[in-house]
Amino acid sequence: MQPLNIEFNNSNKAKYLQVADALRGSIVKGDIAPGAKLSSARVMAQTYQLNRHTIMNALQLLVAEGWLESHERSGYSVTQTLPIQSSANCEHTPVLTPKPYKFATELAVPIPAMNLKDYVYNFAGGLPDLNSFPYKEFKRSMSHVFNHLDTSKLHYGDISGVSELKTQISNYLHKTRSLKVSDLLVCNGSQEALFLISKAFINKSDFVAAETLGYPPARKAFAACGAQLIDIKQDEYGLCVDDLKAQLKRYPIKMLYLTPLHQYPTTVTLSPTRRMQIYQLCYEYGVMIIEDDYDHEFHYRCQPLQPMAGNDPAGIIIYLSTFSKIMFSGARIGYICAAPEVLTQLIAWKQLVNHKNDVVMQLAVAHFMQEGGFERHLKRMTKHYKQRYEAMGNTLTLLQSQGLPIEYKKPDGGMAMWVNLNKNTSNIKQAMQSKGVYLQAEFEFYFANSVRSLMPEQPSHVRLGFAGQSIDAMQQGLKLITDYK
Numbered sequence: 001m002q003p004l005n006i007e008f009n010n011s012n013k014a015k016y017l018q019v020a021d022a023l024r025g026s027i028v029k030g031d032i033a034p035g036a037k038l039s040s041a042r043v044m045a046q047t048y049q050l051n052r053h054t055i056m057n058a059l060q061l062l063v064a065e066g067w068l069e070s071h072e073r074s075g076y077s078v079t080q081t082l083p084i085q086s087s088a089n090c091e092h093t094p095v096l097t098p099k100p101y102k103f104a105t106e107l108a109v110p111i112p113a114m115n116l117k118d119y120v121y122n123f124a125g126g127l128p129d130l131n132s133f134p135y136k137e138f139k140r141s142m143s144h145v146f147n148h149l150d151t152s153k154l155h156y157g158d159i160s161g162v163s164e165l166k167t168q169i170s171n172y173l174h175k176t177r178s179l180k181v182s183d184l185l186v187c188n189g190s191q192e193a194l195f196l197i198s199k200a201f202i203n204k205s206d207f208v209a210a211e212t213l214g215y216p217p218a219r220k221a222f223a224a225c226g227a228q229l230i231d232i233k234q235d236e237y238g239l240c241v242d243d244l245k246a247q248l249k250r251y252p253i254k255m256l257y258l259t260p261l262h263q264y265p266t267t268v269t270l271s272p273t274r275r276m277q278i279y280q281l282c283y284e285y286g287v288m289i290i291e292d293d294y295d296h297e298f299h300y301r302c303q304p305l306q307p308m309a310g311n312d313p314a315g316i317i318i319y320l321s322t323f324s325k326i327m328f329s330g331a332r333i334g335y336i337c338a339a340p341e342v343l344t345q346l347i348a349w350k351q352l353v354n355h356k357n358d359v360v361m362q363l364a365v366a367h368f369m370q371e372g373g374f375e376r377h378l379k380r381m382t383k384h385y386k387q388r389y390e391a392m393g394n395t396l397t398l399l400q401s402q403g404l405p406i407e408y409k410k411p412d413g414g415m416a417m418w419v420n421l422n423k424n425t426s427n428i429k430q431a432m433q434s435k436g437v438y439l440q441a442e443f444e445f446y447f448a449n450s451v452r453s454l455m456p457e458q459p460s461h462v463r464l465g466f467a468g469q470s471i472d473a474m475q476q477g478l479k480l481i482t483d484y485k
Helices: 015-029 041-048 052-065 135-147 163-177 189-201 216-224 241-250 272-285 340-353 359-370 373-401 428-433 471-482
Strands: 068-071 075-078 185-187 207-211 228-232 253-258 288-292 317-322 334-337 416-420 461-465
Touching: 015 052, 041 052, 052 068, 135 359, 135 373, 163 185, 163 359, 185 189, 185 340, 189 216, 189 288, 189 317, 189 334, 189 340, 207 216, 207 241, 216 228, 216 253, 228 241, 241 253, 241 272, 253 272, 272 288, 359 373, 373 416, 373 471, 428 471, 461 471
Parallel strands: 207 228, 207 253, 253 288, 288 317
Antiparallel strands: 068 075, 185 334, 317 334, 416 461
């Protein structure tokens, strides 16, 4: 390659960019032909009296732009097919009409995030009381992190989570859920956990079973990775074992997604007998179980049942949970517990997606747990939510006594109630929004693209969260909801 005519000026433009500009210009003019091999970085550095790293930076930039190709042990060459330049750089560039993108899986337009300020009455089912979080106490944990920071933790590494937080979560699970785990993966909330599981284990057209009424973001994650969803019937006691067995015989189901405690959205807790029957069926048919234990902590009438993952001799359960309901969703702390070979795959996908979670937040939460602040906050909130739980139950019972055709079964725990208004709720969400009320209507919890959709013609239920607003606001909001025609 003939030496380029590079005139370095005293502008603020970096020298490697000036080298890249010169090379790019020579390629555009035809001075360097497509496919031509360039001199080595060492020779170019000597020729232009520059640092070799300056040359390497210029060459790598042109590789990224598509002008050059890098060949192991043989250096760089000009690409055979040159990138199209913008009209700003080339007078003779033809005007091209953009073609529609072809997405591997086309998703719906993203749903706008809920703005809390838009609603006077908020019945979101998983919304914690954000005003009751001990921000000052947690700030001390944040300060502790920076006062005792091991800067090596700020680099890449610890893909599965910082050891301090993993240790605290493991101890917490053993203490509160009798769940012994040898390792876990810290995720950017439970939604990332669901997506990682989907990417690792779901191939196009695989069948995934789920309760007919279920958590929409989970099913969207499965569908986005190519899964075909199979609805499994539910009754007042939860997932119907006989229907699960029938569908396992009919379809080669690969995974079953479950919320066995405080089923989302119906709030039903699956009995130990049904849990065992479901586990045995899944083991027999080679089906993995995703157990989403999203609000285990908030149980009021008795001790919550141990997670199904606590008795998993075959290692077929992937257990996930989150701190979003305990702290706040912005903390983005979720986690997965599973067999070692499963975690290995999930950690590899995690590395591809975002390398690791926010280190400072992880360390702060670990300190918050270690110092007892997490547990104190959890005890306060459990007592706090129980008061709101009782108040909503009493209010609904009062409305029933006034002649309103409301039906509900008070759950053992959770952060919401599943209420049958005995009227068509297809349009209630939009109608209530105009009155400053946020709620979730039954139709939202069905999956329209399910292979076996069981959606009724006239849904009549709503899911009413009681944790995130005051008792007075809850009572006023309920009056507006029950007045809906």
